[in-house]
Amino acid sequence: MAIELYRIDDRLIHGQVVVGWGQPLGLAFIVLVDDEVAGSDWEQELYRMGVPPEMHVYFESVDTAAVRLGTYQEDQRPGLLLTADINTMIRLVDATGSIPAVNVGGIHHRAGRSQRLRYVFLTPQEADDLRQLAKRGVLVTAQDVPAARPLSLDELLAGEGNR
Amino acid sequence: MNSARAIVAGHADFAAGLLSAVLQITGRDDIFLPMTNRGLGAQDVERLMADLVERSGAEVIFTDLPAGSCTMAARRLQRQQPDLTVVTGTNLAALLDFLFAESTVAGEAARLATEKGRASLLVSTRPTSSTSGGGPSGGD
Numbered sequence: 001m002a003i004e005l006y007r008i009d010d011r012l013i014h015g016q017v018v019v020g021w022g023q024p025l026g027l028a029f030i031v032l033v034d035d036e037v038a039g040s041d042w043e044q045e046l047y048r049m050g051v052p053p054e055m056h057v058y059f060e061s062v063d064t065a066a067v068r069l070g071t072y073q074e075d076q077r078p079g080l081l082l083t084a085d086i087n088t089m090i091r092l093v094d095a096t097g098s099i100p101a102v103n104v105g106g107i108h109h110r111a112g113r114s115q116r117l118r119y120v121f122l123t124p125q126e127a128d129d130l131r132q133l134a135k136r137g138v139l140v141t142a143q144d145v146p147a148a149r150p151l152s153l154d155e156l157l158a159g160e161g162n163r
Numbered sequence: 164m165n166s167a168r169a170i171v172a173g174h175a176d177f178a179a180g181l182l183s184a185v186l187q188i189t190g191r192d193d194i195f196l197p198m199t200n201r202g203l204g205a206q207d208v209e210r211l212m213a214d215l216v217e218r219s220g221a222e223v224i225f226t227d228l229p230a231g232s233c234t235m236a237a238r239r240l241q242r243q244q245p246d247l248t249v250v251t252g253t254n255l256a257a258l259l260d261f262l263f264a265e266s267t268v269a270g271e272a273a274r275l276a277t278e279k280g281r282a283s284l285l286v287s288t289r290p291t292s293s294t295s296g297g298g299p300s301g302g303d
Contacts, residue, residue, distance in 0.1 A: 011205045011232045015174055018230035046238055050230035108204030118202070 002075035003031070009105040010084050012037070013047045013057070016105065020145045021080060022055065028077035029056040033065045033092060034084055062088060066095035073098065086129045093138055101139035104130070104156060116159045117151070119144045127157055167219040168269055169261065171253065172198035172212060172237065173227030185258050194262060196221065200232045209236040216240060216247070222269035223261070225253040248273045256283035 004025050009017060012032060021027065030051065037043045038061040048057055060068065065081075069092070072079060083089045086107070093099045106119045113121035120142055122130070134140045134153050143150040151160065171178040178197035186192040196219055200208050212233065215221065224241075226234040229251050237249040248270040250257065257280025264272035 011208075011235075013230055014205075014232045014235065015228045015230055019228065042242070046235060049238070050228075050235060106204075108202070108207060110204065110206075 003073055003079045003081050005080045005103050006099050007082050007103045007105045008089050012084050013050050024146050025078050029079040031058045031072050031081040033060045035061045062091045069096045086126050104142040167196040167221050168194040169223040170196045170215050170221045171225045172233035177227050184255050208232045212236045223248045223273045225250045254280045256280045
């Protein structure tokens with residue numbers, strides 16, 4: 001499988017993704033799945049400027065990603081798929097049924113969210129969405145950087161990474 | 164908040180560390196404001212940076228990595244405020260050069276500082292045997 005990591009990260013392309021994961025995984029491409037970014041040339045250019053020239057970024061909406069995911073998964077190069085939120089990942093899981101594991105890498109504070117980990121804040125609905133994702137057979141873990149221990153969904157929801 | 168000519172923004176203590184070094188070397192860091200993205204989502208980074216620019220009057224934003232969320236935020240801000248200058252890959256030499264270019268227009272000072280910062284990146288390697296004859300081992 002060419003996609004090494006399916007990640008939820010509200011910063012999308014940023015240092016942890018490009019360098020923190022990109023270097024150890026030897027990432028050759030990123031699939032950025034976001035309906036808004038997929039419809040904006042300016043946003044796409046902004047994110048392209050953030051990656052080294054040898055790393056390709058493919059911009060997809062949920063609909064187009066669902067069609068092309070199999071192609072990305074068969075790609076021989078190592079890749080990473082990114083969504084900015086849980087809902088987008090759930091839509092992609094439901095549309096494809098071929099995402100085995102999801103990494104929660106960064107969901108930051110906003111009104112209505114409470115802290116679960118240093119880098120994960122969730123509304124009650126988002127916490128339930130993650131449980132639903134697990135019930136679909138997807139392995140849900142939280143891990144911001146490769147050097148950190150991946151935390152199980154139970155640990156994430158209990159906030160045990162904060163201890 | 165005092166006025167500042169530039170914001171230095173990046174991961175963790177990147178800005179605080181660099182400005183600490185600027186202060187130790189020059190005795191001043193008053194033209195810079197530090198900013199960290201620690202614990203902030205993308206929108207929070209953008210809001211904080213916009214607030215710092217508005218309140219300080221800064222004309223230049225120095226950031227660390229091209230892919231960093233501070234760089235992304237700075238470029239978004241630059242879209243709304245085209246007069247802003249964004250410098251990525253900031254190092255100590257660049258900030259020192261910028262500090263001492265107060266009489267130069269900020270955007271031009273940033274461009275010159277970038278050249279200085281780039282030029283300060285050097286690699287020193289062990290001399291090869293063909294050129295080390297006069298060195299310590301060659302003199303034995």
